[in-house]
Amino acid sequence: xxxxxxxxxxxxxxxxxxxIMIEGKGHEIIRRVMHELNRIDGVYYFYSKKSGINENxxxxxxxxxxxxxxxxxxxxxxxxxxxxxxxxxxRGLENDGYVSLMSAEHTKEKTIVLTKKGKAxxxxxxxxxxxxxxxxxxxxxxxxxxxxxxxxxxxxxLSGEFDKLI
Numbered sequence: 001x002x003x004x005x006x007x008x009x010x011x012x013x014x015x016x017x018x019x020i021m022i023e024g025k026g027h028e029i030i031r032r033v034m035h036e037l038n039r040i041d042g043v044y045y046f047y048s049k050k051s052g053i054n055e056n057x058x059x060x061x062x063x064x065x066x067x068x069x070x071x072x073x074x075x076x077x078x079x080x081x082x083x084x085x086x087x088x089x090x091r092g093l094e095n096d097g098y099v100s101l102m103s104a105e106h107t108k109e110k111t112i113v114l115t116k117k118g119k120a121x122x123x124x125x126x127x128x129x130x131x132x133x134x135x136x137x138x139x140x141x142x143x144x145x146x147x148x149x150x151x152x153x154x155x156x157x158l159s160g161e162f163d164k165l166i
Contacts, residue, residue, distance in 0.1 A: 060089045071109035
């Protein structure tokens with residue numbers, strides 16, 4: 001059985017045509033993918049430090065900037081951050097006047113809404129991130145057009161395999 005990561009990386013000339021099995025080199029490929037994903041997390045972590053904000057706050061601001069309504073529960077589930085952490089971040093953002101909590105219909109959950117001040121703050125914090133992301137993604141997609149589809153497929157399959165384990 002071929003390692004699925006082989007499919008993701010098959011566009012890379014280093015791996016193209018290799019007979020990669022789960023044993024041996026397949027594990028090295030998975031470790032490499034995990035390492036690169038960790039490096040991506042690190043990029044955002046160090047940027048948040050440089051910007052003088054907490055990494056969890058950066059994640060919440062990023063989540064809120066998609067134009068959709070969010071509850072604390074939504075952000076916890078989508079971004080895999082503990083509810084107590086999200087609650088602390090939201091409380092701080094609310095105290096600073098960046099968000100308001102609005103009652104939602106038919107639920108106890110409150111919707112988190114960026115205030116005008118919050119939108120300006122988010123725009124300032126995220127503008128450089130968005131520019132860096134666009135530049136990096138454009139270059140990656142030019143070289144590997146199916147990159148996003150492949151990583152999405154891998155994520156779904158890996159999640160399914162782990163669901164079987166837990």
